Amino acid sequence: MAHLHTRLSEEAEAWIATGVDSFSRWQEYAAGFGRATYIVAALGFFAVVILELHNSRKRRLSKLPPGPFQWPYLGSLPNLLLTVGVTSSFRLREKVSELGRNHGPLMFLQIADTQILIVSSGTAAKEVLIARDEEFNFRPQCAVGKYLGFGSSDIAFAEGRHHWYLRKLCDTRLFSADSFVSYGHIPRAEALKMLHSVWEASKKGNGISVRETVTAFVRNSLCGMLLGSAHLDIENVSLQFTEKTLITLLDETICVVGEITLSDLAPGLKRVDFHGRTRKLKELHERWEKYLRVILEDRSHRLEKSAKPEALVDVLLSLDDADMKLSNEAIMGVLLDTLVGGVYSTSATIEWALAELVRHPGVLEKVQLEMSEVVGPYHIVEDAEISQLPYFQATVKETLRLHPVVPMSLPHMNKVATSISRYQIPANTSVVIDYKAIARDPAAWHKPLRFDPSRFLHTSAASQIDNIFKFLPFGYGRRGCPGANFAAVLLQLALAHLIQAFDWAPTKGQLPHDIDVKESPGLVCFRFSPLVLSSTPRLANSLYQVSP
Numbered sequence: 001m002a003h004l005h006t007r008l009s010e011e012a013e014a015w016i017a018t019g020v021d022s023f024s025r026w027q028e029y030a031a032g033f034g035r036a037t038y039i040v041a042a043l044g045f046f047a048v049v050i051l052e053l054h055n056s057r058k059r060r061l062s063k064l065p066p067g068p069f070q071w072p073y074l075g076s077l078p079n080l081l082l083t084v085g086v087t088s089s090f091r092l093r094e095k096v097s098e099l100g101r102n103h104g105p106l107m108f109l110q111i112a113d114t115q116i117l118i119v120s121s122g123t124a125a126k127e128v129l130i131a132r133d134e135e136f137n138f139r140p141q142c143a144v145g146k147y148l149g150f151g152s153s154d155i156a157f158a159e160g161r162h163h164w165y166l167r168k169l170c171d172t173r174l175f176s177a178d179s180f181v182s183y184g185h186i187p188r189a190e191a192l193k194m195l196h197s198v199w200e201a202s203k204k205g206n207g208i209s210v211r212e213t214v215t216a217f218v219r220n221s222l223c224g225m226l227l228g229s230a231h232l233d234i235e236n237v238s239l240q241f242t243e244k245t246l247i248t249l250l251d252e253t254i255c256v257v258g259e260i261t262l263s264d265l266a267p268g269l270k271r272v273d274f275h276g277r278t279r280k281l282k283e284l285h286e287r288w289e290k291y292l293r294v295i296l297e298d299r300s301h302r303l304e305k306s307a308k309p310e311a312l313v314d315v316l317l318s319l320d321d322a323d324m325k326l327s328n329e330a331i332m333g334v335l336l337d338t339l340v341g342g343v344y345s346t347s348a349t350i351e352w353a354l355a356e357l358v359r360h361p362g363v364l365e366k367v368q369l370e371m372s373e374v375v376g377p378y379h380i381v382e383d384a385e386i387s388q389l390p391y392f393q394a395t396v397k398e399t400l401r402l403h404p405v406v407p408m409s410l411p412h413m414n415k416v417a418t419s420i421s422r423y424q425i426p427a428n429t430s431v432v433i434d435y436k437a438i439a440r441d442p443a444a445w446h447k448p449l450r451f452d453p454s455r456f457l458h459t460s461a462a463s464q465i466d467n468i469f470k471f472l473p474f475g476y477g478r479r480g481c482p483g484a485n486f487a488a489v490l491l492q493l494a495l496a497h498l499i500q501a502f503d504w505a506p507t508k509g510q511l512p513h514d515i516d517v518k519e520s521p522g523l524v525c526f527r528f529s530p531l532v533l534s535s536t537p538r539l540a541n542s543l544y545q546v547s548p
């Protein structure tokens with residue numbers, strides 16, 4: 001036994017000795033490894049410092065605007081990816097905006113072979129959009145323009161003379177005040193239909209899905225004016241399109257367009273189809289083309305029977321001056337731009353306005369009081385009365401300021417090298433104007449995050465002009481929104497009807513401040529979750545009936 005015990009302790013001692021031995025070897029190894037790590041870290045640190053010194057010297061010499069740290073070839077791409085993650089491409093736009101706010105009114109980003117200038121102050125935007133509008137009104141070539149812009153023949157991606165001509169058409173024939181005189185009965189009828197549907201739902205005590213309701217109003221109004229009220233007759237034609245076809249096309253398009261991928265930021269990576277986006281764009285192009293061709297054929301047949309235009313598409317189809325004739329591709333591009341560019345931006349703004357009014361019951365009460373005084377309870381508000389409602393108008397402006405639903409411009413581009421203030425801007429720089437940062441700039445607005453329509457009341461003519469570059473919800477200049485007038489009319493029409501005809505409140509169990517203002521990412525900035533509210537009719541039942 002004693003022998004066994006001695007052997008065991010000898011073995012244990014040997015084992016302990018080996019352990020101690022390997023532990024000390026491990027310690028040596030770890031110390032060696034630690035030293036190596038320190039050396040690598042120190043070398044890395046020095047490399048970063050040298051690169052940063054090199055970068056800032058390069059910037060100083062080339063007089064580029066300030067910007068984040070740049071790695072060789074990749075530029076600031078790793079910085080963005082580390083903070084945003086490769087998969088959440090939607091968040092890239094937000095991250096770029098955040099970086100811009102940290103670097104001042106002009107920030108220069110180099111991402112692989114792409115140069116981007118972020119403009120985030122009213123003064124800098126004024127220089128790009130007024131003084132340098134001619135230089136910066138180009139668009140970088142991209143897959144969205146190629147597929148959804150029908151080979152960049154639409155409004156948003158066209159350039160040069162073709163773009164100039166399309167914009168002239170928008171101003172004089174498509175989205176002019178005269179067009180609204182001819183086709184304004186369509187949104188007015190749609191507004192009454194919307195009141196009827198909300199009234200029906202509130203009688204049943206149902207919550208109202210504001211987004212669904214107002215998107216249907218804007219979509220039907222724009223489609224009616226653009227494609228004619230009979231556009232859904234194509235359901236009877238062989239291709240069997242339904243209203244759902246258009247809704248699905250619009251929903252899918254806004255989703256794909258809102259996604260920025262690495263290939264957008266770095267054309268060198270164009271061959272890689274991140275998230276299968278190019279495939280989706282190609283497929284959407286084919287579906288839109290099929291849909292819009294049927295409409296064009298249908299309208300052309302109708303025009304042969306009666307030469308009188310009954311919709312804006314007829315205006316496009318009947319341009320007879322040889323110089324002015326548009327190809328079918330260009331017409332389809334204009335229709336797609338108007339539907340995709342108009343429907344969501346306008347409906348998202350209406351939804352934001354109602355969300356803010358319910359969060360601020362005092363403001364809602366004030367708007368309703370003004371309406372009761374000017375319009376009264378015996379008829380539904382009319383167009384002419386809307387211009388006599390200053391507090392209501394101020395509420396719409398404040399919504400556009402606080403919630404610019406197109407938070408960043410589509411990229412503008414300069415084809416030749418130029419300069420802005422004291423900085424040099426190389427040729428082919430993508431210039432993105434951060435409209436949201438401008439509208440919420442604390443240097444321009446007192447308590448910028450507060451919803452306060454009174455900031456737009458009693459403003460002198462001078463401060464109204466001054467305000468133009470303090471908030472630019474529709475952009476400005478050659479690339480500014482051509483549908484701004486239409487959008488303003490639709491916004492005011494829908495909101496005036498909804499506010500006069502109903503009291504709005506959070507649904508049961510919620511308080512006004514439970515209605516949050518979290519934003520969705522993407523090209524159009526919606527409220528994150530669709531707004532559901534409770535509505536109570538304020539007028540006599542007979543006013544909610546729609547004549548067939």
Ligand code: HEM
Binds near residue numbers: 405484
């Ligand atoms: C509240 C509603 C709307 C807002 C906030 C809005 C805002 C904007 C903004 C900020 C731009 C880009 C400006 C830039 O790149 O610098 C834009 C462009 C555009 N918008 Fe709108 N928009 C609205 C409604 C509409 C409507 C109703 C239409 C059509 C009827 C429309 C058609 C377009 C088109 C075609 C462009 C491209 C213009 C070009 O590149 O020349 N938008 N919009």
